[in-house]
Amino acid sequence: MKEQVNILFSPDLKEASMIVCWKEDPGKLGSLVSRVLIDHLKARIFGEVNPEHFFTLGGVIVEDNVAQFPISRFYAGESRDIVVFESNQPQIERYHFLSCLLDTGEYYCQIKEIYALGGIITPIAHTSPRRLMVVYNQPELRNKLRQFELAEVNWEGPPAVNSYLSWLAQRRNMPAISIWAEVAFYLASSSDWTAVKSVLSFLDHRFGLGLDFSGIDRQLKLHNEQLARLREQNPEVDRYIRTLEVGLSLTEEEQLSLTSSVSDFLG
Amino acid sequence: MSIRIYQEPYLRNPDLICGWPGIGRIGILAVDYLRRAIAATEFAEIESWEFFEPRKVVIQEGLLKRLEFPENKFYYRKFDDRDILIFIGEEQPAGAGNLYGAGEKAYRLANLVLDVAEKFGCHRVYTSGAAVTQIHHLLKPRVWAVPNDSEMIAEIRDYENTVLMSDIEGRKGQGMITGLNGLLLGVARKRGIRALCLMGEIPYYLQASPWLYPAASISVLEVLTRMLQIEIDLVPLHEMAKKVNESIEEFLTNLYESNRIPPQIRAQIRDSIEKMKSIRQSTGPITEEDRRLIMEHIDELFKKGEKGDERTS
Numbered sequence: 001m002k003e004q005v006n007i008l009f010s011p012d013l014k015e016a017s018m019i020v021c022w023k024e025d026p027g028k029l030g031s032l033v034s035r036v037l038i039d040h041l042k043a044r045i046f047g048e049v050n051p052e053h054f055f056t057l058g059g060v061i062v063e064d065n066v067a068q069f070p071i072s073r074f075y076a077g078e079s080r081d082i083v084v085f086e087s088n089q090p091q092i093e094r095y096h097f098l099s100c101l102l103d104t105g106e107y108y109c110q111i112k113e114i115y116a117l118g119g120i121i122t123p124i125a126h127t128s129p130r131r132l133m134v135v136y137n138q139p140e141l142r143n144k145l146r147q148f149e150l151a152e153v154n155w156e157g158p159p160a161v162n163s164y165l166s167w168l169a170q171r172r173n174m175p176a177i178s179i180w181a182e183v184a185f186y187l188a189s190s191s192d193w194t195a196v197k198s199v200l201s202f203l204d205h206r207f208g209l210g211l212d213f214s215g216i217d218r219q220l221k222l223h224n225e226q227l228a229r230l231r232e233q234n235p236e237v238d239r240y241i242r243t244l245e246v247g248l249s250l251t252e253e254e255q256l257s258l259t260s261s262v263s264d265f266l267g
Numbered sequence: 268m269s270i271r272i273y274q275e276p277y278l279r280n281p282d283l284i285c286g287w288p289g290i291g292r293i294g295i296l297a298v299d300y301l302r303r304a305i306a307a308t309e310f311a312e313i314e315s316w317e318f319f320e321p322r323k324v325v326i327q328e329g330l331l332k333r334l335e336f337p338e339n340k341f342y343y344r345k346f347d348d349r350d351i352l353i354f355i356g357e358e359q360p361a362g363a364g365n366l367y368g369a370g371e372k373a374y375r376l377a378n379l380v381l382d383v384a385e386k387f388g389c390h391r392v393y394t395s396g397a398a399v400t401q402i403h404h405l406l407k408p409r410v411w412a413v414p415n416d417s418e419m420i421a422e423i424r425d426y427e428n429t430v431l432m433s434d435i436e437g438r439k440g441q442g443m444i445t446g447l448n449g450l451l452l453g454v455a456r457k458r459g460i461r462a463l464c465l466m467g468e469i470p471y472y473l474q475a476s477p478w479l480y481p482a483a484s485i486s487v488l489e490v491l492t493r494m495l496q497i498e499i500d501l502v503p504l505h506e507m508a509k510k511v512n513e514s515i516e517e518f519l520t521n522l523y524e525s526n527r528i529p530p531q532i533r534a535q536i537r538d539s540i541e542k543m544k545s546i547r548q549s550t551g552p553i554t555e556e557d558r559r560l561i562m563e564h565i566d567e568l569f570k571k572g573e574k575g576d577e578r579t580s
Contacts, residue, residue: 095316137331152329159324159334167321167334 004054004100007047007108011076011083015112017207018083018105022118022161023071027183027192029119033199034086040211041077043084047104048073054090054097072097074104082207083109089161098165102172114169114176115206116162117199119183119192123255125244126184126227130198135163135178137170145177148202153180185255186262193220230265237261270379272311276343276387278350282495283389285354285380287396287447291480293467294395294448295355297487302353304499307342313379315339318360318372339376341383351495352387354380359447373447377454384460391461393494395487396448398466399474403543404515408468408483410490411435413444415456419463426490429465465490472540473515481508 019037021030037043049072051057060067072087083105090097105111120133134150136142159167162178169176179202181195197216204211231238240250240258250258286298301307315336323335337358344351360372384392398411409430412423423431432442444452448464455462467483481504492499522528523537 094320134329135326135331136329139330142329150329153326154328155324155326157323159321163324163326163331163334164321166331167324170331 003050004096005047005049005104007104009046010108011046013076013081013083013109013111016076016081016083016105016109018085018109018111018114019203020085020101020114020116020162020165021087023086023088025117025183026119026121026188027181027195028190029181029183029192029195029199030086030117032191032193032196033117033203034084036196036200036211036216037082037084037203037209038075038086040209041075041080041082041084043075043077043082045073046076047108049087049097049100054093055088056091074108076109080207080209083111094161094164095168098161098168101165102168102174106172106174112175114165114174115203116165116176116178118160118162118178118180119188119195120180121185121188122182123244123249124182124184125241126187126192126194126224127241127245128184130182130192130195132198132202133180133182135166135180137166137176141175141177145206148205150179153178186259188259189263190266191219191223193223226266227262230262234261234265270311270313270383272383274310276308276310276345276350278343278345278352278387279348281343281350281352281387281389282391282393283352283354283380283384283387284393284395284491284495285356285447285451286394287356287359289359289446289448290397290399290474291467291469291476291478291483293397293469293480293483293487296479296481297395297467297484297491298353299355300484300504301488301491301499302342302355305344305351305497307344307351307353309340309342311341311383313339313356313376318376319358343387346497349496351497352384352389354383356447373450374454377447377451380451381455381458381460384455385458389460391463392451392455393491394448394451394462394464395491396444396446396464396466397469397474397480397483399471400468401543402468402470403540404470404473404482404512405544408486410486411466411468412490413442413452413464413466415452415462419461423463426493428486429490470543476515476518478511478514479507481505481511 021034023031025031051070051072054072055070057070060069062068070088073085075084075086085101105114131151132149133153134145135153166176166178179199181199183192183195193216197213197220200211200213200216203209231241237258240254243250284298284301286295288295315338319337321334321336325332325335337356339354339356342353342355344353356376360370360376381392402408407428409428412426412429412431414420414423420431423429443449444464444466448466452462452464465487467480467487469480469483473480485501485504485508488499488501488504519540523533525533528536
């Protein structure tokens with residue numbers, strides 16, 4: 001592990017909870033949630049996974065005109081026993097990457113549980129409430145989170161990285177919970193602030209964080225105003241969104257057209 | 268990374284027979300058919316997660332039930348004086364550049380398989396795969412045999428329908444066995460274990476097809492069972508081969524009539540494939556250009572799609 005994770009200092013944590021956020025999430029869910037948490041917790045980087053073992057590094061991806069580079073960092077807050085792991089999803093050697101994540105959590109933070117966050121692309125309107133869905137890796141966790149309105153996932157098929165992480169944690173007898181937020185499909189490549197707020201509200205209640213939502217509410221208002229403007233300007237977009245709002249579905253062609261119009265408008 | 272042995276059978280002079288997926292699934296079909304035919308018992312496995320990506324998750328009512336990986340299992344069957352061990356791997360580990368059965372993981376897996384072979388005193392290891400060649404699908408495939416010890420050559424020459432690399436026109440005893448079938452032979456040689464790869468011939472125009480190619484698996488099993496001195500019923504496999512041949516015939520008929528390919532090229536493809544009914548080896552009237560033409564158009568018709576994970580609803 002030493003070769004794969006660069007530890008800057010050992011945080012003073014006891015039985016911490018680790019919140020795992022992936023940068024590739026639809027609606028920028030992972031990136032936005034992790035930013036809010038890191039700022040609120042005044043968290044500092046205490047460790048970083050070395051990318052050469054887990055990313056192909058055959059050049060860089062350019063996003064919003066800026067060259068990106070895979071980053072996988074552990075943050076620890078000053079006042080709470082919470083670790084935030086913010087990362088790109090590994091491209092190779094996922095088993096070793098996720099094992100490093102768990103090893104670091106166990107040895108340096110004595111983590112007692114993991115919350116892995118993710119977005120599920122869903123055919124809903126951006127004005128609809130977002131359901132949060134849950135996957136537990138131990139049946140006892142269901143009681144622990146009974147107070148929250150979480151829909152239980154049923155799925156058989158290819159696993160997402162959060163399921164792989166939960167399974168590895170299960171093998172170590174470590175509780176892990178995947179929280180999946182619905183993301184409106186046409187906001188998957190931009191920001192879905194409603195989904196971000198749903199996840200942050202859950203974390204706020206779960207950990208008693210006392211988050212200040214005013215900044216997020218401002219972003220959400222701005223975002224909704226932009227989309228309302230687009231609906232006024234483009235009757236087709238308005239018709240598609242109204243169709244979704246009354247619970248009807250769009251054809252594949254209509255979905256593509258709506259996604260393209262929204263992406264072009266939001267930039 | 269470990270080998271899990273659930274029970275330790277006492278085995279006498281066992282041979283190990285290994286099967287992995289590959290072209291036409293010739294090797295794995297032969298080995299898996301043998302496993303069923305002799306009712307071999309599962310007794311060990313190599314844990315998969317360090318070698319392979321999980322391929323399926325099962326989540327029921329919010330609870331993660333299991334994650335499924337390609338399996339790597341060992342089986343045994345006792346006989347009167349010579350027992351059999353079987354290893355079946357559902358996938359070959361991918362190495363750098365996504366080459367299957369190559370790289371560090373494949374090397375480690377090959378060594379783990381041989382660790383079990385040594386533990387149970389195996390005196391010979393067999394692998395099985397495909398020999399891609401210019402053969403028509405209605406001709407009986409031969410078996411190309413490659414040992415890792417020159418002392419086995421004389422024995423191989425005694426078996427019917429079996430050829431050595433050196434006996435194949437134009438090859439001068441040279442060749443290449445890709446993937447774990449070849450790697451295992453090499454690693455076994457390094458460890459001083461005798462090993463032999465049996466490859467069933469498959470027409471090159473079917474190498475990218477989605478079908479099994481049981482005709483070649485039958486040829487492999489005919490040779491392998493003689494070497495192992497056992498008898499198994501191959502009738503169900505012959506029936507499967509007959510059905511696959513019918514599908515190939517139907518596919519080729521459609522190809523010859525496809526509007527997506529210009530008539531002149533269709534006629535050329537048909538001629539090239541039909542010529543192979545009467546020839547066997549690479550230096551015949553099939554040119555490299557014919558070969559390229561056939562592959563280009565057949566590959567296009569064999570293309571498949573992909574599937575997402577639980578993030579796509």
